[in-house]
Amino acid sequence: MLQKIIKIVAFALAILGAILALMIMGADEGTEGNLVSNMLYVSYVVLAIVLTLVVIFVVKGLFSGNIKKTLLTVGAFLLIVLISYSVSSGTDLDLTKFTAKGQDVSEQASRYVGTGLYTFYVLAVIAILSMLLSSVKKIFNK
Structure with a gap:
């Protein structure tokens, strides 16, 4: 169950990242900064999700191993x-x-x-x- 949720979240974030990357590539010079900052926020969210999952699985592995x-x-x-x-x-x-x-x-x-x-x-x-x-x-x- 958790694996399906992780796959769905990863897929949604990949699509969001691809959309933002395409928007950055096609943007005018004046609006690139705003799009790049949005991409950074997506990166921070992905990093937080990954770190949270790593901690969860490490703690789970500690108690089972x-x-x-x-x-x-x-x-x-x-x-x-x-x-x-x-x-x-x-x-x-x-x-x-x-x-x-x-x-x-x-x-x-x-x-x-x-x-x-x-x-x-x-x-x-x-x-x-x-x-x-x-x-x-x-x-x-x-």
């Missing part, structure tokens, strides 16, 4: 983020480039960017290593 394994995985992810935050110094971005262009970027914002980058690098390495390990196991198990 192995909660200990899930909590360990979430804890490992938070540990990686915490380590990345502690490694990031706040000088990860060259702030002189941004201040020369009139943008004000603080060291804390630079530290958050560095944290995100380091977290991404660690998770990418873990993903690549797990794929390689899985491939090697398949080769030797055959």
